[in-house]
Amino acid sequence: MAELTGLRGRLREELRPYRAVLASRARSQRAYRASFAIDMASSTLVGVVELAEVWVLFSNVTSLGGMRFNQILLVFGLADLAFSLADLSFGHMDNLPTFLRAGTLDVFYLRPQPLLLQLITTDISLRRLARAAVGAAALGIGLATSHVSWNLTTATLLPLALLSGYATFAALFVWAAGLQFFLLEGKEMTNAFVYGGRYAATQPASVWSRPVKFVFGFFFPMAFTAYLPAVTVLGLPGSAWLPAWAGWCAPAAAVWSWLMALLCWRWGVRHYQGGGG
């Protein structure tokens, strides 16, 4: 018993620095009421407009990539929810170029915590909650109207997909940050695969050409965050290179993404520190 409390106490002590920073950032964001409200509202609107794009397409056709509107809603909702949550916790990492230019990254080196963990916990974008709400709403409506049969499979796969999607998108932010050590002014380039990735994740991957399938299906495994799990859950047939059971591989996609992200991060940090010549 004492051992357990000892472990828990140690864990709490280890997390104490990160909690302190995050709590103060959250507090300070909520404090500026008016601008926070505007931020939330705008986040919501952005989500609605993205959804409107899908809706406009479906006002012209009844199925895209083998999916009907309510099924696409499921994909969109899952992807957008996972992305918004990841953006909430990791989105501020695109400030790294600012730190690099001002030299303020060095301040993190003076603290007794791992550099990446510090950067991840240095901020939290609460306003993304509003956008997450849009994603959640789309997901809910999609689930409800798609007549998804609720069994052990669906009950396991959906949360698994959401978690894996969150992890995959989070890895994208870290990946992009790692590249900033080399690109410096090149945030637009990493935006291409971070926000392009988000866009790709909301699409039915069956419509993609082969090169796009390679890039967003496997390299940046966006298809695994929402579309493939949706296909599995809905019991739809698979397509070329994307079998119907691929939705279960979502965790593998997350692992792969984090592997690449950490490698890239490590590469970038070593470049910054001049290690390895």
Place this chain on the structure above:
Amino acid sequence: MTDSATDNGAIIETDGLTREFHVRDGRRRRLLTAVDGLSVTIESGAAVGYIGANGAGKSTTIKMLTGILVPTAGSVRTCGLRPVPDRRRLARQVGVVFGQRSQLWWDLPVRESFRILAAIHQLTRHEESSRTAELVEQLEIGGFLSVPVRQLSLGQRMRAEVAAALLHSPRLVILDEPTIGLDVLSKQRLREFLIAERLLHGTTLLLTTHDMGDVERLCDRILVIDHGRLAYDGDLPGLSRTVGAERVLVVDLAEPMADLTGLDDARHLSSEAGGLRQRLAFDAERTTAAKVLAAVAGRAQVLDLTVEEPDIEDVVRRIYAENR
């Protein structure tokens, strides 16, 4: 394996420390040696001034001492640890004040920054409260504890930064241009605090600065770095002596006189009030103020006199010139 060196062991030890950069010079790429074969040992409890021109390698040295940069060659140990592999352990024993970069949270009150830092360094509640109280009192921060950092004046901010760096009672404190831009009073207060801190806790100080006042009042050892190389390692008087800097004898005469040129060991610098006050420079190695005074007295009646020490900036400039 103990964390730190023994109490009277070296707190900083470098051997042939070298750091090179590849810089792009328009089209070409060349190799810039920012730090070149630096070998110094600094004992615990010392107060060292690290001076040099801009770009001479001071910041690069500090980055290698704290584990931000990897040396290209040579070795370095800070508090007995290797900075890059043991960075996180080292961070618990070192405090750094960057003059230009802030460690505080810009939009939060000072008090909040201290609380977060206490959490970061995992101080116990007792340590946090007693240390914070001590620093707040000594640096007179009490008046602006609840003011957001971005609203502080430079002097206030620097005091807060120093407190932040010292919150976890580090054995070694590195200050990078801490008094830059401060007014005279603030500088003095800061210096007094650092002296007291050293006395009380035995903290080692490593100070990079352009302000010779800092060096004179705080440091008992000076390292001069020029183009990455150590140009001088010793105390301040020794520095003046080494460079052969001149002391200046200022004499006030009873009557205005023509310039006192042609003296054996003294050089006439300038005259004021038509020759009533004259400035004579002499090499302290080769003669004394007394001898020069005697020579002047042989030619005129001296009413009053002053001896000026060499201007430190001048001394440092001569070192650079000599090493060229």
Place this chain on the structure above:
Amino acid sequence: MRASARVYWRLLAAGFRRRSAYRLAALGGLVANLTFGLLKVAILFAAIRAAGGQLHGYTTASMSTYVWLSQGMLGSINMDGRIDLAQRVKDGQVAVDFLRPVDLQAATLADESGAALFSLVPRGLPSVLLGAATVGIQLPTSPVFYLLGAVSLVLGIVISVATVYLIAVAGFWLIETRGLQIFYMLASGFLGGLYVPIALFPHWLLIVATATPFPSAMMYPVDVISGLGGARTAAVLVLAQLAWLAGLAAVGQWLTRAGRHRLEVQGG
């Protein structure tokens, strides 16, 4: 009058040169164009296939043209609703601008348009070329469309700046223009035809869109250059753009004068 024209030309050139310094950002933008372009092509082609090969006059070939032209224009059309002037109005530095013997609106239009024109070089043209190389696009054969297209493109750019200008000068009265700016960001993209061609909108939404200046900034130039609908349609679109520009310029002038007056009354 001659001297004035030269001043504005210089401002245009200055804006052009200013943007030319951001090489890496331009390259990044091009990569983004390519990425989003390929994704858009995928989904829009699927829509056309689902509609039986033709959707509101778009075939896959002309849809590809739409995608690459609109992506290429992204660097030149202001999509985030912010220009430097907005900050100057907010902190009052615009008082200095009023002291100069140039019209604030005209100067801003010239400067920002110059910058926007530059982006056509590293982003605009290459996007179209890359699109042609990877997916293939369909371009008109008659030179009329290219001539009108060039005019339409320039008009679109200026209209975009003129619209954002209104948001900037709103800062004379509004303390926080962020709400306006965010609304602009969403509307200019969606209603401007960045997400999907506005021809695909449901009828009521199409009316809403054409009642705003946004399609005249992006959608119309794309339609004119692609030659969709023939020469007559192209001419009508250009005329519509001219009308919008005139209207925006007039409102902008009026707001500028009012704003200047307010500044003078309140004290710079």
